[in-house]
Amino acid sequence: MTRYKKTILISIVILLTAGTWLVGFININHRFPQPVIEEYHADQYLDYENAQITPVQMDIYSGAQFAELYSAIGKSFANQNCKIIVAKIKIKNNSNSNIDSLKFCTRSNVVAYPIGYENQGMLVDMKNIYVLPGEEKEVSTYYAVTQSLVSDKNMAEFLNSKFYMGVRLYPVKQILVFDNIIIH
Amino acid sequence: MKTIMKIEMERAFKGIGIKIALLIGMGLSIANLILHVIPRANNPLVFFDVNYQIFPYSVFNSWMGANSNYQYQLFIRLIPILVVLPYGISYFTDMKTGIVKNYYSRMKKSNYIIAKYCAVFASGGLVIVIPLIFNLLVTSAILPSLVSANGTYSINANGMWSSIFYTNPYLYITMYLILNFIIAGFLGCIALTISQFVNNRFVAMLFPFLLCEFTNAITRYSSINIIKGIAPYRIFSISQLGFNYKESAIIVIVILFIVGYGLFYFRGVKDDTL
Numbered sequence: 001m002t003r004y005k006k007t008i009l010i011s012i013v014i015l016l017t018a019g020t021w022l023v024g025f026i027n028i029n030h031r032f033p034q035p036v037i038e039e040y041h042a043d044q045y046l047d048y049e050n051a052q053i054t055p056v057q058m059d060i061y062s063g064a065q066f067a068e069l070y071s072a073i074g075k076s077f078a079n080q081n082c083k084i085i086v087a088k089i090k091i092k093n094n095s096n097s098n099i100d101s102l103k104f105c106t107r108s109n110v111v112a113y114p115i116g117y118e119n120q121g122m123l124v125d126m127k128n129i130y131v132l133p134g135e136e137k138e139v140s141t142y143y144a145v146t147q148s149l150v151s152d153k154n155m156a157e158f159l160n161s162k163f164y165m166g167v168r169l170y171p172v173k174q175i176l177v178f179d180n181i182i183i184h
Numbered sequence: 185m186k187t188i189m190k191i192e193m194e195r196a197f198k199g200i201g202i203k204i205a206l207l208i209g210m211g212l213s214i215a216n217l218i219l220h221v222i223p224r225a226n227n228p229l230v231f232f233d234v235n236y237q238i239f240p241y242s243v244f245n246s247w248m249g250a251n252s253n254y255q256y257q258l259f260i261r262l263i264p265i266l267v268v269l270p271y272g273i274s275y276f277t278d279m280k281t282g283i284v285k286n287y288y289s290r291m292k293k294s295n296y297i298i299a300k301y302c303a304v305f306a307s308g309g310l311v312i313v314i315p316l317i318f319n320l321l322v323t324s325a326i327l328p329s330l331v332s333a334n335g336t337y338s339i340n341a342n343g344m345w346s347s348i349f350y351t352n353p354y355l356y357i358t359m360y361l362i363l364n365f366i367i368a369g370f371l372g373c374i375a376l377t378i379s380q381f382v383n384n385r386f387v388a389m390l391f392p393f394l395l396c397e398f399t400n401a402i403t404r405y406s407s408i409n410i411i412k413g414i415a416p417y418r419i420f421s422i423s424q425l426g427f428n429y430k431e432s433a434i435i436v437i438v439i440l441f442i443v444g445y446g447l448f449y450f451r452g453v454k455d456d457t458l
Contacts, residue, residue, distance in 0.1 A: 021322075023325075024324075024325030109335065111333045112341065113350060114350040115346055116349065118340070148342070150341045157347070169332055
């Protein structure tokens, strides 16, 4: 085989491979496109099953501050070099039955974007988890930010992040965005 | 310089060593595709109904570099051997067979040394990134390119370049592949330096592997994160299951360059061969 023919053959193989890859890439990303982002800020209500939810405020405490404020649940953080995020949301119950706020808590997560912090939280008040029919209730959830998740070195970038609570991710990404963040 | 560079590059890229190294790397890459990627591509929505927080399977949590499965772990562990296979001990064989005398009588020693170093660097770097790029390309053609911080991606806020990963994951992967290329290339060149001190080709060939395993073992005992991050099994890991640090990468690159290039060049130029 002459060198010229070999070059043409290699070029055809490369073109065919690149074309196949391009078709596959376009096809799969057409079938699973990037999610449509729906942001809900304070006083904008997101419909979630039989409830409506809106973000209120986010507080970021040190472990010691959190332990002092919420002694019942925060004791273990008192001597830890960590931050605790407390996210406050309002849940409005539009149904005829009680809504379990814990269920919502375990189905959502708090994200600091773009640094990549992500965590699932727990309710601050575990004794009062139900939202009664017709009631609108402020619910607080907390999320630990330990050194293994965000070290001191990355803390400044973390605190400057955009904080949101992810509720649904795909095909529509519905997030509660916290604009009111208080760093204590 | 141009002529010797061309000769060395041709010797590096047309030898049997690079074919063997690529065969091993591609074998692991294809095994990863068959065992992990294709089953996911058959049903990217397999977990989707269970939890609102779960994304469809995506390129960025499925391709070889995003996983901790045995193919990738084995690949990382084999990197110090793969980088040497193409051309790493060529200086040793050139010296033993006397080919080097032909070169030295026709050109400056330093030209040969630099060309040799560049050829080993390029071939070592390429045998590492080619299987990864192949795996990434195939995965990106059959799984969607989606990313979101939802706990299914191994890179968290402490990970190196995590902000880039969550905003532009392909840029993150490109940057990491470049980093892997550089470190793998320099690692391969360590065999060149060792060739100047030993009399056995297997010692030269296996030295980078022993060096990496030794570093993997001892850095675990350090309480300083940057020292821990020097471990090759961590620094090569794109998934960053153990966090990587920019400082660790810089330290590794500087040390490998000084020991690899510096020592090889000065000893190579200074030594009497003819």
